[in-house]
Amino acid sequence: MSFKDSHNHNLLSALRSRGFSNTYKFVLIFCVLLLILLSYLLYWSRGYSGKLSPNTIIAGLDVSGMDPYSANLVIQDKIDDIFTNGSTIDVQGVQKQIPLSTLISGDLIEYVQFEVDTTIEKAILINHDPNPFIDLHLLIRSLQKKTNLNLDVKLSDNNIKESIYSLFSDVEQLATEPEFIFSNTYSGWSVGIDDGRPGQEFMFDAYFTELKQQLDKLKLSPIKLVLSYQEPKLSNSKASTYGEDALIIINAGPMTFVYTPDEGKKQKAWTLSQLEISKLITPDESGVNIGKEKFNEFLDEIAKNLEVKSKDAKLEIENSRVVDFTKSSNGLSINRDEIYDSFINYPFSEPTGDIDIFTTIIEPEIKIKDINDLGITEVLGVGTSSYAGSPKNRRINIQNGVNLLNGLLIPPGDTFSLVNALKPFTFENGYLPELVIKGEKIKPEIGGGLCQIGTTTFRTTMNSGLEIIERQNHSLVVSYYNDERNGNPGTDATIYEPAPDYKFRNDTENYVLFQAENFMNRNSLQFTFWGTSDGRKASYNQPTVTRWIPVGETIYRETTDLEPGEEKCQAKHIGANAYFDYTIEREDTEPETTRFTSHYRPLPEICLVGVEELSSEDDNTKENLENNTNKKVEN
Secondary structure, three states: OOHHHHHHHHHHHHHHHHHHHHHHHHHHHHHHHHHHHHHHHHHHHHOOOOOOOOOEEEOOEEOOOOOHHHHHHHHHHHHHHHHHHOEEEEEOOEEEEEOOEEEEOOEEEEOEEEEHHHHHHHHHHHOOOOOHHHHHHHHHHHHHOOEEEOOEEEEOHHHHHHHHHHHOOOOOEOOEOOEEEEEEEOOEEEEEEEOOEOEEEEOHHHHHHHHHHHHHHOOOOOEEOOEEEEOOOOOHHHHHOOHHHHHHHHHOOOEEEEEOOOOOOOOEEEEEOHHHHHOOEEEEOOEEEEOHHHHHHHHHHHHHHHOEOOEOOEEEEEOOEEEEEEOOEOEEEEOHHHHHHHHHHHHHOOOOOOEEOOEEEEOOOOOHHHHHHOOOOEEEEEEEEEOOOOOHHHHHHHHHHHHHHOOEEEOOOOEEEHHHHHOOOOOOOOOOEEEEEEOOEEEEEEOOOHHHHHHHHHHHHHHHOOEEEEOOOOOOOOHHHOOOOOOOOOOOOOOOOOOOOOEEEOOOOOOEEEEEEEEOOOOEEEEEEEEOOOOOEEEEOOOEEEEEEOOOOOEEEEEOOOOOOOEEEEOOEOEEEEEEEEEEEOOOOOOEEEEEEEEEOOEOOEEEEEOOOOOOOOOOOHHHHHHHHHHHHHO
8 A cells, every 4th residue: 555545544534533422522512412301391290290281171260380379279269259159041031140059148159060170180191191201291281282171060950940930930920731621510520621831931942052052161150041832732623622531530439548557457448439539630642641640649648647757776875874765666568559559450451449558668777686786886976067047947857857867877888968867858857948049030949958967967077087988068058067076067958858968878887876965054055976996086176267358249130029219238257268178087007188179259248239129230339220110119
């Protein structure tokens, strides 16, 4: 190789070596920068751990980067406004406010359930993953695309309908079906037809669909409730062809219904006269209809004389000793469907004799033999609450609830429902009504005060260390339910049929006895759960209020339920957010701690001002209502 060739070879080698070195440096620098960038991005993504991703919108509210608690506050503030103002409904051009809740004896019963926590959890899961790199990818993607979620909402349709009918009581006129006209003369029964008439009915399906869609987005605007024209289902001419069958049924009377008790006891009988039978008969599309609801009214009288509720065995304890027990007893129920079937078939089956009243024996859930070995040896826990300042009917309802609960036995493994134990919430079951403000109406509601029972049961459950299945705090801060240790809200539970309910599970291996006591001399309740301890210890700390929420200005609404110029107001309630921890300690296991958070809505004072006639002006200031009242009084 010549010198020249050797020189070129060495130069080429050097160039190659230097080129390789530069490439290596470039790759190294790139990798370092990439690592720095990735580290920064991972650090950035960790900042969103447990928080909502960028560009997260829930019900139109920007909650990006918020933790669940902060997002909940933002959403609840908007919901509070909705509950305060209600929803505007438009019926034939007349607009009125439909309340979405009712204040009963300090308990705000809400007709809408907003699943705020569930929606927030769903929003967090959409753009988060346990794998940090997938989590980073999802978060970066969220920067480019918004995550829009609506709230999950449940409506109590029947309560809202009741409010609508109260405000527009004379608008809906349903079509009337043809009716039989019977007459009884010396020559016997004859039948004619009272013609059916068209009418109009509310189209509730479309209304509730629109209301739910608006509440999902927390954006309310007036909703029209449309009326649809309604023709009778049965023509007058067709109804007249059923007249002969109707006469056959009447002429089969009078009909006697007989109950035959055990041997040696006197038979009981009830009779339906031909006139009474004629009042049960109506024509319908399939022929002659014997109204089941009307027939049940006749059976109600029989039931009052025959039916008996079954009774569970109960224990009563005083000073840690059993002082009395109530034996279990069977109940008796009439079989309404079987009696009805016999009744409608009777006229067309060559009737002879009487119609039997079929009955069923109802056995108690807990029999006297079951209490021989219940394992009730000691106090599991005690809960208390004060109802000082409660009005008369509230006190009576509380005492009635105590009577229904005292002595109940809860089998091991069973889930106890407080609503089921206290219902039906009727006058017949011992409850009294209270007058409440519902929109622009003042109406009686039965059962006020039972949330005192719910709160006391909740505290007893926690002091007993039992498993809590379902609990909802009250919507308002009410002194009756504030914690007795520091006076803060947070350790309460509300109930209302059908929801919310308070439920707990007897997760011990023995029965739990529910002892309920009402110390009227000091206006307080004390509930005690008896059973057999398995060594667990339970406690709950004093509630902490994280913020108090001020109330708005007084709201004034016109009403014709009061004399012109008369005023009736419901008290204002400051709002709050609170929490506390419930802890169960068992042997050889880590303590189980559950955090209960509560949001209490601020409710301004709402006053109804009596007027002779409701105005069309949408101005809730006191001055405007006074002017309207004065004008109408002068006229």
